[in-house]
Amino acid sequence: MGTRKVANVLVASLTVAILAVGGARVGYADERGSQQSSYAQQESSAVDFERELDDYMPKKDHYNLFLTYKIEHSWWDAVASGMEDARRQYLQNGITVTYEYLAPKTASAEDQKQRLLTAEKGPYDVIGVDVADEKVISPILDELVDAGHKVMTFSSSDAAKGCKRIAYVGNTHNYEDGAQLAEALCKKLGYKGKVAILVGSEGAPCHEDRARGAQDTIAKYDGMEVVEVVYDQDSVKLARTLTDDILREHADLAGIVCCNMSNPVGAAQAITSAKREVVIVGMDHDRDALRYLRDGIIYCLGVQDCYSIGFDTIQTAIKVADGMMPGKLYPESLEEKTTIIYQNEAEDMLGTLYGVTE
Amino acid sequence: MQKKPSFPTQIIIGALLVTTIIGAASIWVTSGAISTTNKAANKVTEFYLRELAGRRSQMVQAAINEEFEEMERVLELVEPADLVSQDTLRSFLGKTETAYGSDEFAFVDEDDVVYTRYTTYSGGSRYGFLSDGTLDEGKVISTTDIYGASKRVCLAVPISGLTFLDKGLKACFVEVNIEEIVQGLDFDAKDANTSFCMYYQNGENLTSLDFGSIGAGQNLYEAMHATLGEGEWDEFSKSFAGGKQGGVEFSYNGVRQTLYYAPVPDTNWVLTVLVADNLIQDQVRSVGSEMVARSSVLIIVTGLTLLAFFVAIIIRTRKQSAALLEIERKNTHDAGERAQRSERELGEVKQIAYKDALTGAKNKHAYSEREIDLDMQIREGTVGELAVVVCDLNGLKFVNDTYGHKAGDEYIRSAYKLICGLFEHDSVYRIGGDEFVILMQGSDYEHRDRLLGEFNRRVEKNIARGEVVIAAGMAEREPEDELLQATFRRADERMYYRKAQLKKMGAKTRE
Structure with a gap:
């Protein structure tokens, strides 16, 4: 693995770890500055490209x-x-x-x-x-x-x-991922507002689990309300269309929880086009999604390794x-693991995953 | 009066002036040479970079074409037996990889399933060219992002007539390591100041390689935007995005650099070459420094030579001056002596010419010259107050006749002594045997009446004593007296009048 790659990994490790908070295996960062104290407990990076085979000797060739x-x-x-x-x-x-x-x-x-x-x-x-x-x-x-x-x-x-x-x-923690994303959204919205959930593929355990985690979390707060739960089939295009519809239907929509890699991009496209102030939280590392995160259109992303x-x-x-x-x-x-990253880490993540600092 | 600098100071100033002129001329010539060399170096740099970028761009194109040709050869080798199962296909791919050194040769079926030597995978989301229709137009050169900051260049060729597991094969492709190609471009430019890279026309780095001081992940447009002026950047970005060849100079992180770019034909890639100016400029500067050093040596040597030359002149001149001064001093001394002697001799002659031998008084000749001088002063109006006293000795003939000429001579000397006892010695002239003239000026003139009165009293006493008796008549020069002679006549008349008075008093006369 090249020096560049190693450097990227180290940079990503540092920045992500600074913001990491969290549970046993899941690192969640908090925008308010509690990341620093959590860093010591979270030593690994969002993505570990420095993997080597373990000592196990295969029996066949x-x-x-x-x-x-x-x-x-x-x-x-x-x-x-x-x-x-x-x-x-x-x-x-x-x-x-x-x-x-x-x-x-x-x-x-x-x-x-x-x-x-x-x-x-x-x-x-x-x-x-x-x-x-x-x-x-x-x-x-x-x-x-x-x-x-x-x-x-x-x-x-x-x-x-x-x-x-x-x-x-x-x-193994899709439910927790959804819950943590929703928690970040609720906090950002001051625990008040209407939320839509873009699930992904119907029946896909990971997407469904995240959606459930998000719904359960939102349900804890009286001021929060889930107004739409839709399936975009892991399609950016469909996610965009669904979000357009939701925005027209709910003029007071405050947030969107995106449960897979495609729908944060579709949701961000729709929000940008509609010029609406809606907080988006979502999953994964799509390059466009990271750009939206860098530009402040997406609030946070859960990046899986x-x-x-x-x-x-x-x-x-x-x-x-x-x-x-x-x-x-x-x-x-x-x-x-999954690591939640915010706007200030988007640039480094783009460099780590795509080799660009745009 | 302003003091002139000494001769050595003048020499040193002269030497410094000449040295300064030579130094200034050398600097002017050197700076001109450096400027000209710089311009030439810039042209050479531009030519060098244009050639470098152009040739390397062609090399990349040649490498790509070679890959395409290789794929064509592989396709010609495919036999139906190779397309029976995964094992037979993987075996075939293994053989081709061994034969051609390619490890990423792949077939793609109509469902975008990719078949390689070790893996079979769904490639629709990974390779955009499989679904965007570009394969319909023929050969494809495409790049794909690979998770983890690397990119792959795929060279694909559409195929037809081959089936595998009841699916039609629609393409084959190889993945090319573009970084290896780019790194191989610097085979004859292996220095830290020359960098090669490959960018998309949108400014994104095609490789994970740093481009000089521009980071691998940094968009070239953004990097250049931070260094170029708005106008320059607009021109650059339009040219770069428009697939044109060109160059631009800029300063990045304090280093002056030249970027040259050339599009790679049949792609949306742009080959870029970056040369830190110090590569060539250092050479120019070293030439310039050498010229400056040589000029400095020239100036110093010239200055020292001039200084030594002038010092030698000073020493020689001082020696010559000393010798000349000695000669001059000697000559001056001799001349002085001669002049003194001449003057003395002249004085002696003058003494003889102008003095009365008997009395020592000025003689008739001296009086005549003095009369001429005074007449000239009268004409010029510069003459001061003046009186003339004419004296005539009474009884000289009696003494000569009675006591002899020797007593007569003594009688004359006594007369002169009596005159000089009262009047200014230098103004007394003996103009005849028994005749004296006194020219009274200055103090004598101011006291003329008193002096004449005293003179007459002494004369009158001498009558009784039988000593020298002198009749004196005085006249002051009047404004209408245009010649001294006029004044003289009036004084002479008064002398005769006095002579008559003295006769009455008992003085002896010629009669």
């Missing part, structure tokens, strides 16, 4: 994996970058890892189900799934396990509780393929 996720989207392309680095490191150690990493262009649990049923017939050591809809997919996963396949989940959506999948790598999700997914898949079960070697559910 070739692994073939099948990985499927919700939707073709740059968020999962970011996850793929961590997977690619892990694969390269294994190759340098003489172990070939091949994999398929596929998703539909439009989020669809049915599509995912068909992919899994097809994969069942393939020569895969492990089948990994970013669950599109836990109600639809969890039973399929159980069937695959029962059929002798090694199944794991990854990314942002785990299967339903009780599912027989072997392990999960990714965001996609790189580590991908990297750890491959590492865990190798162990699962070798028949190793969760325990001391690896956790059954490997949590990856």
Whole structure:
């Protein structure tokens, strides 16, 4: 990894950590200056690009994996970058890892189900799934396990509780992410105002969990009211259209909670176009979203460490393929962190993730 | 009266003046040479950068074309057996990568699924060219952001007639490491002052490489906006965004630099070259410094030479002056002696010429010269008050006849003595055998009556004693007297009158 990259990581680490507050695995920063004291407790950066394989010695020299996720989207392309680095490191150690990493262009649990049923017939050591809809997919996963396949989940959506999948790598705190974003919004609005929620893909556990966390948080405050909950299907275009509609419907809308990577951008486009004063909180690291954050259109963003999700997914898949079960070697559910960033960190994050200081 | 500087001071001032003139001339010539060299260096810099950027831009284009040609060759090698399964396709891709050294060769099917040697993935969101329709127009040169601050350049070629797993293959592409290409451009410019980089026409860095002092993540327009004036920046941005070749000078972080840019054909990329001016200007400055140093040496040597030359002149001149002074002093001394001697001799001659040998009084000749002088003064109106006393000795013939000429001579000397006893010695002239004239001026004139009265009393006493008797007649010069002679006549008349008086008193006469 280049010096530039290392420097970016260090810068991001410093700036993010300064603002970090939070729970056990989730770092949340506060705009009022409590970030400094929280920094000591939060040593890691928003995104860790300095990953190296652990000491585990794979049993084979070739692994073939099948990985499927919700939707073709740059968020999962970011996850793929961590997977690619892990694969390269294994190759340098003489172990070939091949994999398929596929998703539909439009989020669809049915599509995912068909992919899994097809994969069942393939020569895969492990089948990994970013669950599109836990109600639809969890039973399929159980069937695959029962059929002798090694199944794991990854990314942002785990299967339903009780599912027989072997392990999960990714965001385990989507509900908390949504709650924290909503809390930041409520505080910004003085705990008073009407709020809309752009969820994302209907049934997608990560999106739904964040939306629930946001709704529950908003419900705590008498002055706050959720006036709309809509599904944008992880589409910027649809998120823009939905937000336009909401703005027309609610002239006194005060805030929007965005639960995935696409809808903060769509919401910000609509707000900018309508020239309305609406506070937006949202998820992830879309380049345009970071620009809106830098420009003050978006209030805060929850950035997930996609790189580590991908990297750890491959590492865990190798162990699962070798028949190793969760325990001391690896956790059954490997949590990856989310860091809330504000306007003053947007520039550094753009540099860290996209190499630009615009 | 203003004091003139001494000769050595004049010499030193002269030497300094000459040195200053030579120094000023040298500086003028040197600065002119440096200015001319600077202008030439700027032209050379511009030419150098234009050539550098232009050639490198062509090299990038050539490298890209080579990649495209390589893909064409790979496509020609694909056999139906290679497209049976993931394993056969990956095996084929492995062989091509080994053969061509490419590790990112990929096929894309109609669903935008990308097939590489190790992975198969959905590429629709990663590669914009798969969904934006550009493939329909032929070869594609595209870049894609990769999470983690790097970019990939994709060179894609649309394909047809190939199917894989019942899906049509619509394209193949390679990912090119643009940074390696850019870094390879400085093969003959390996110095810290020359930087190459690649930007999009929108000013975004295509690489993660710093461009000189401009950070990798910084937009070139913004970086230049901070350094250029508004007009210059407008011109630059229009030229850069318009895909034109050009250059601009600017100062960034205190370093004067020249940026040259050339568009890479068939792309929206712009190859940029940055040269810190000190690369060439340092050379110019070193030439200039050398010229200044040589001129300084020239000035110092010239100055010292002139100083030594003038000091030698001073020393030599002083020696010569001393010798001349000695000669002059000697000559002056001799001349003085000669002059004194001549003067003395002349005086002696004059004494002989103007003095009466018997009495020592001035003689008739002296009186004549004095008379001429006074007549001239009368004419010029410069003569002062003047009186003439004419004296005539009574009884000289009697003495000569009675006692002999020797007694007569003594009688004359006694007369002169009597005259000089009262009148100014220098104004007494013996103009005949028994005749004296006194020219009274100054103090004698002021006391003329008293003096004449006393003179006459002494004469009258001498009558009884039988000593020298002198008849004296005095006349003052009147304004109408145009010649001394007129005054003389009146005095002479009065002398005769006196002579008659003295006769009556018993004085001896010629009769």
